[in-house]
Amino acid sequence: MKTxxxxxxxxxxSVTAAITVLYSTPQTGSELRTSVKHASSDIKYKLSDVKGKFAELKSSIGHLAKETKERLPETVEDLKDTLQHWQQSTEANKKRLEKEISSIQQSIAELEQSLLSHQK
Structure with a gap:
């Protein structure tokens, strides 16, 4: 939905609600005019407040977009560096685990050979 x-x-x-309330209450003409003037000034005040809030929101979004453009490349580089550092730090463990898996596979193969020779 568009803003x-x-x-x-x-x-x-808001205008419809204000008009409905004004016309549904029993008032004299002068009271009604006074109520309409007050409602009108109240609506103008609220509209001005909403306008100010939207201006603040627009400014905040612009600031956020600017910050994102400035910091995103730096963040991406930091993430790349962190990932590369993590890969380097886990390389030794990776090689150790590969050796252990290979050793376990070899032990299993030897056990299978041993079982086959005992069954004959």
Whole structure:
């Protein structure tokens, strides 16, 4: 949903609610005009507040986008360096595990040979 559509719907709903409340209460003409003036100024104030909040949001999003553009390449490089360091630090363990697996496989093969020769 687009932000402008949401804001437009919010404004339309607020105006409709305000008008409905104003016309559903029993008031004299002067009281009604006073109520409409107060409601109008209240809506203007709220609209101005919403406008200010959207300006702040837009500014924050712009700042976030700028920070992301600046820091993303640095973060990617840091991740690459960390991954490379991890691969180097685990290389010795990887080779040790490969030797142990090979030794276990050889032992299993010897045991199988031994079992076959005992069965004959």
């Amino acid at each position: 402008s559509t949401f804001v437009l719907g919010l404004l339309a709903g």
